[in-house]
Amino acid sequence: MNAPSSFSLAGRTIAVTGANTGIGQGIAVAIARAGGAVIGFGRSSMDETAALVEAFGVRFTSLQCDLRDHAAAAGLLDDAWTTLGAIDGLVNNAGIIRREDAAAFTEVDWDDVMDINLKSAFFLSQAFGRRLIAENRPGRIVNIASMLSFQGGIRVVSYTASKHGILGVTRLLANEWAGKAINVNAIAPGYIVTNNTEALRADAERSASILARIPAGRWGEPEDIGDAAVFLLAPASKYMHGAVIPVDGGWLAR
Numbered sequence: 001m002n003a004p005s006s007f008s009l010a011g012r013t014i015a016v017t018g019a020n021t022g023i024g025q026g027i028a029v030a031i032a033r034a035g036g037a038v039i040g041f042g043r044s045s046m047d048e049t050a051a052l053v054e055a056f057g058v059r060f061t062s063l064q065c066d067l068r069d070h071a072a073a074a075g076l077l078d079d080a081w082t083t084l085g086a087i088d089g090l091v092n093n094a095g096i097i098r099r100e101d102a103a104a105f106t107e108v109d110w111d112d113v114m115d116i117n118l119k120s121a122f123f124l125s126q127a128f129g130r131r132l133i134a135e136n137r138p139g140r141i142v143n144i145a146s147m148l149s150f151q152g153g154i155r156v157v158s159y160t161a162s163k164h165g166i167l168g169v170t171r172l173l174a175n176e177w178a179g180k181a182i183n184v185n186a187i188a189p190g191y192i193v194t195n196n197t198e199a200l201r202a203d204a205e206r207s208a209s210i211l212a213r214i215p216a217g218r219w220g221e222p223e224d225i226g227d228a229a230v231f232l233l234a235p236a237s238k239y240m241h242g243a244v245i246p247v248d249g250g251w252l253a254r
């Protein structure tokens with residue numbers, strides 16, 4: 001029998017925010033490997049990701065925008081839907097971190113992080129969900145959470161707040177939209193080698209203490225996250241709503 005794999009994304013189009021680098025790029029490549037077309041949302045050139053995705057013989061479309069402009073991002077999503085056809089999934093991956101002692105933390109560092117990590121993820125999900133509901137189509141949303149969705153962390157208060165918040169938003173949207181065949185779930189990456197963790201890895205003491213606590217004995221790579229996203233975007237996970245999958249080398253089990 002030649003039934004398509006329930007892990008295949010063939011014929012599907014998935015939007016990924018922050019697709020130019022790091023985890024977003026790893027997810028884009030994994031989607032392409034599973035046969036899906038990718039729409040990258042971001043503010044930097046996505047040429048490198050485009051080449052990696054197109055090598056699998058699928059389409060990559062780049063939509064340039066600063067995701068803090070929620071109306072512009074929603075407008076781009078709507079235009080892409082009209083010109084390229086229906087979008088089947090959205091991965092809210094773009095995010096930033098600011099490090100400072102809680103006692104010295106500024107309002108700017110609070111607002112900047114919450115704006116991109118939490119507010120933009122919600123309003124892009126809203127734009128996507130509105131379109132799915134209007135057209136009576138099923139869809140998938142995958143939010144990128146963090147170990148700091150479960151733990152407090154240190155010197156990263158707005159990041160911890162945003163990543164706790166994204167789990168709440170994931171569960172709320174799952175509750176409201178599960179009955180409309182829209183699956184909303186999250187992935188919580190452990191410590192992954194990307195720009196986001198450059199400062200941690202540059203601090204020899206912090207880096208060694210993190211590594212010593214990871215049962216897998218290594219930091220994660222963006223590709224470690226990609227296939228978990230494919231699972232949450234594919235038919236295989238059709239009965240999953242409001243779940244969070246840690247992909248952390250065992251960090252939370254420790």
Ligand SMILES: NC(=O)c1ccc[n+]([C@@H]2O[C@H](COP(=O)([O-])OP(=O)(O)OC[C@H]3O[C@@H](n4cnc5c(N)ncnc54)[C@H](OP(=O)(O)O)[C@@H]3O)[C@@H](O)[C@H]2O)c1
Nearest residue numbers: 018022023044066067093094095146189191192194195196
């Ligand atoms: N690395 C880890 O260990 C780790 C662990 C847990 C969760 N995460 C989460 O994983 C996600 C991806 O992070 P990463 O580790 O891959 O870090 P990264 O390499 O720094 O990537 C962050 C992405 O977000 C984009 N972005 C940030 N602000 C934006 C804005 N205003 N408009 C458009 N795009 C914007 C960046 O674009 P530019 O390149 O143009 O700045 C980049 O594509 C984040 O949500 C992060 O919190 C990371």
